[in-house]
Amino acid sequence: MNFEEEISLLIKSRYPLVLVDTIDESYVLGQLCRLAESQSFTFYSWSLTKGLRIGRNENSFYKTEAADAMLRVANDLVKERRPAIFTFSDFDRFLSDASVARLFKDMLDILKGTSSTVVLLGAEGKLPPDIAPLAARISGGYPDEKQILAEINRAVSEFRLTGVYLKVDMPPETLRRVIKTLKGLSLQQVRSALNVCILKDACFDGADLVGIEKFKKEAFDRDGILEYFGSEQKDAIAGFANIKRWINDRRNSFFTEGPLPPPKGLLLLGVQGCGKSLAAKVIAGELGIPLYRLDLTRLYSKYIGETEENLRKALSTVERLAPVCLWIDEIEKIFAASSGDVDGGVSKRVLGTMLTWMQERKDRSFIAATSNDINNLPPELLRKGRFDEIFFADLPDAAAREGIIRIHLVKRGLVPELFDLPGLARACEGFSGAEIEQAVLSALYSASGAGEAIAARHILEQLKLTRPLSVIKAEAVDFIRNWAKERGILPV
Numbered sequence: 480m481n482f483e484e485e486i487s488l489l490i491k492s493r494y495p496l497v498l499v500d501t502i503d504e505s506y507v508l509g510q511l512c513r514l515a516e517s518q519s520f521t522f523y524s525w526s527l528t529k530g531l532r533i534g535r536n537e538n539s540f541y542k543t544e545a546a547d548a549m550l551r552v553a554n555d556l557v558k559e560r561r562p563a564i565f566t567f568s569d570f571d572r573f574l575s576d577a578s579v580a581r582l583f584k585d586m587l588d589i590l591k592g593t594s595s596t597v598v599l600l601g602a603e604g605k606l607p608p609d610i611a612p613l614a615a616r617i618s619g620g621y622p623d624e625k626q627i628l629a630e631i632n633r634a635v636s637e638f639r640l641t642g643v644y645l646k647v648d649m650p651p652e653t654l655r656r657v658i659k660t661l662k663g664l665s666l667q668q669v670r671s672a673l674n675v676c677i678l679k680d681a682c683f684d685g686a687d688l689v690g691i692e693k694f695k696k697e698a699f700d701r702d703g704i705l706e707y708f709g710s711e712q713k714d715a716i717a718g719f720a721n722i723k724r725w726i727n728d729r730r731n732s733f734f735t736e737g738p739l740p741p742p743k744g745l746l747l748l749g750v751q752g753c754g755k756s757l758a759a760k761v762i763a764g765e766l767g768i769p770l771y772r773l774d775l776t777r778l779y780s781k782y783i784g785e786t787e788e789n790l791r792k793a794l795s796t797v798e799r800l801a802p803v804c805l806w807i808d809e810i811e812k813i814f815a816a817s818s819g820d821v822d823g824g825v826s827k828r829v830l831g832t833m834l835t836w837m838q839e840r841k842d843r844s845f846i847a848a849t850s851n852d853i854n855n856l857p858p859e860l861l862r863k864g865r866f867d868e869i870f871f872a873d874l875p876d877a878a879a880r881e882g883i884i885r886i887h888l889v890k891r892g893l894v895p896e897l898f899d900l901p902g903l904a905r906a907c908e909g910f911s912g913a914e915i916e917q918a919v920l921s922a923l924y925s926a927s928g929a930g931e932a933i934a935a936r937h938i939l940e941q942l943k944l945t946r947p948l949s950v951i952k953a954e955a956v957d958f959i960r961n962w963a964k965e966r967g968i969l970p971v
Contacts, residue, residue, distance in 0.1 A: 482619045483510055486598070487518075489615050490564065495590040496614040497598045503620035503665035504568055504600050510619070511566055511598060520595075521563040523556070525549050525570075546573040550582035557586060562594040571604040580607060587613055620665045627661050627669060628654075634673040635683065645677065648684035655734055656767060656802075659843065660691050663799040668698060692769040695800050704778055704793040705771040708806065710764035716757050717882025717912070718875055719971045722747075725868060726765045733766055733802065733843060742867050743837070744846030746810070746860075747971070748963060749872030750956055751851050751948060752913030756808060758872070758971065759847035763804035766845060771797070772806040775813060787828050794836050801842040810848040811855040830857060837865045853962060871963040872971045874949060874956075875912055880904040883912050884938075887919045898935045906942050909949040918942050 489497050501507045508524055512535060515522035525531045531543040531552060543549035553565060573579045587610070590597065599614075606614055622630065631654075638645050649657070661669050672694040676687035696707055713723050725745070732739040745762075747755040763770035773793060779786050797805050807813070813829060837846065846866070850856055861869065875883060881904040885895045907915055921944075922937035931937075949956045 481623045482507075482617070482621070483514055485617055486511070486619070487514060489617070490514075490518075490594070490596045493592065493594060494596060494613075494615045495587045495593075496610070497596060498571075498604055498606065498614045498616045499598055499600050499619040500603060500616065501600055501618065501620035501665070502602050503667055506622075506666045507600055507619045508566060511564055515564045519562070521561055522566075523553070523563060524566045524568070525553075526568040546570065546576070546579045547582055550579065550586060554582065554586050554589065557589045557593070557595060560593065564596055564598060566598045566600060568600045569604075570599050571601055571606055574607055574610065580610070584610065621663060622666050622669060624658050624662065626666070627658050630666065630669050631657070631673060634670065634677060638677050638681075643681055646682045646684070648682075650685075652734075653685040653688075656685075657688060657691065659734060659802050660688060660695070663801065664695060664698065668694070692800075696769075696771070699796045699799045700771075704774050704789060705796060705800070705805075706774045708760060708763075708770045708772055710768075710770050710804075711757065711760040712764045713761055715764075715886065716754055716761050717886055718879035719754065719758055719761070719872075721969055722758060722762070722870055722971050723765070726762055730766055733768070733845070741843050742845060743840075744805075744848065744866050746866045746869045747847070747849045747872055748853055748869065748959070748968065749849075749851070749971070750874055750911060750959060752911030753872040753874060754912045754971075755849040755872050756806075757912075759804070759806040759808075759849065762845070762847050763806075766802075766804060768802045768804050768845065769800070770804045770806055770847075771800065772808060775809075778813075786825050787832060790829055790832055794832075797844050798840065798842045801844045803843075804845045804847055807846060807848040809851060810860075811850050811852045830859070834859055834865065851959075853959060869968055870971045871968040873960060873963070874909060875915075877901075877904050877908070879912075880907055880910065880915060883915045884919065887916050891919070891923065893933065898938070903935060903938055903942075906939055910942070910945070910947045911949075914945060914947050918945055 486497060486499070499507055512522050512524075514520075522534055523531060525543065527544060527546070529537075529544075531549050532538065543552050549567075556563065570583075574583065586597070600619075635645065635647060661672065664672065672691050675694065676690050677683050679690075693707070696705070713719075722745070729742040733741045747758055749755055760770060778789050778793065797803060813826070813833065848866070859865070881900045884898070884900055884903050884907075888895045888898065907918065910918070918938055918941040921941040923933055925941065926933040926937045
């Protein structure tokens with residue numbers, strides 16, 4: 480249901496008051512004016528600078544710049560019982576004045592049971608407790624996919640009229656992704672994003688997705704709670720065959736409308752350093768969506784109620800940024816005191832907010848959560864419906880270890896065939912992926928310091944010097960491996 484259909488339904492349902500959260504006031508006013516004309520309603524609009532206007536008239540028809548003066552005139556108009564839509568811009572800011580609040584409540588009392596409605600426009604407007612229950616709250620000014628496509632065509636046509644050659648390379652699948660990515664922006668923001676993409680290089684293609692994603696991030700995440708990360712392709716990670724297959728089976732349903740719902744997300748449990756964070760980047764890359772990490776250091780606050788509000792803002796931002804992959808690294812840290820005894824119930828409320836959002840969200844956001852400590856994960860988080868699947872990242876087997884060594888050699892411009900990969904893989908049994916990477920890096924430093932070309936023996940030396948986590952923290956590693964095995968958690 481788009482904005483016009485939604486507000487039309489609210490007006491027909493005889494809501495006396497509708498609060499529209501919008502950053503594109505002129506666009507919403509145009510939509511409301513067209514809606515009023517289609518239903519033969521009188522359309523009134525008011526702002527502090529322009530006063531009360533009727534229809535598409537740009538001039539005030541009465542000296543009504545002051546909010547209380549406008550309400551006295553509006554109350555007389557309501558008493559005439561002609562169906563009307565009244566739109567007031569930024570009006571919630573005036574309701575702290577007792578006389579304005581009283582006049583407004585009188586107006587709403589007259590409106591009850593009539594076909595007329597007051598629509599308040601603004602961004603994140605707040606109403607007094609005695610008025611808020613009368614209002615329906617919706618978002619507006621965000622064009623649907625058809626309107627975004629029309630705006631793309633308009634931007635391309637306008638640029639071509641300048642006489643400058645514009646290269647357009649937009650296969651249907653790429654265009655569909657561009658449209659999905661532009662969703663959540665206002666019409667003016669869509670125009671700005673498209674203009675930046677087209678003007679910078681006179682080219683409009685799939686590479687512009689990165690620019691659009693950056694534009695959305697800057698527009699919505701003012702508090703910096705979401706941190707942008709680059710994604711990776713499946714060749715960047717060794718092993719993880721089950722996850723790669725799982726993502727591949729669901730990739731097409733993420734952008735296409737069909738009988739199958741888009742996947743919601745997965746939880747990666749496992750031993751530290753075994754590639755869970757890298758897997759989150761690969762998941763985003765394979766789905767073809769931007770990756771954002773929830774920054775826990777910015778989420779929590781010492782002030783009462785602010786942590787929960789920060790989480791709500793972050794989740795609202797995720798919905799606006801969708802399609803997106805939300806990476807929650809070490810998710811157990813959000814609920815570290817889920818009993819609520821230590822922090823005054825903050826973690827309990829955070830858990831409730833998070834679980835409700837995970838269950839009820841309808842946007843195309845995918846959660847890739849990781850955890851090293853299953854003891855601190857609440858059981859509510861692990862049940863089906865929160866995540867589509869739970870995977871366990873174990874210490875890499877011989878084939879995976881060989882693949883990890885190959886990846887890190889290639890990444891540093893070395894030829895893997897010049898190294899005894901099977902022998903190196905045997906030598907690092909019990910090592911995590913992070914420990915293997917560090918051994919390769921240390922071998923590079925060692926060879927460089929000796930003025931030698933790196934060889935397998937340098938890596939073997941570093942492996943012998945390393946005490947892996949599976950030895951240092953053997954009990955903890957064995958516990959989590961046995962826990963996953965006993966409960967039949969799917970291997971990655």
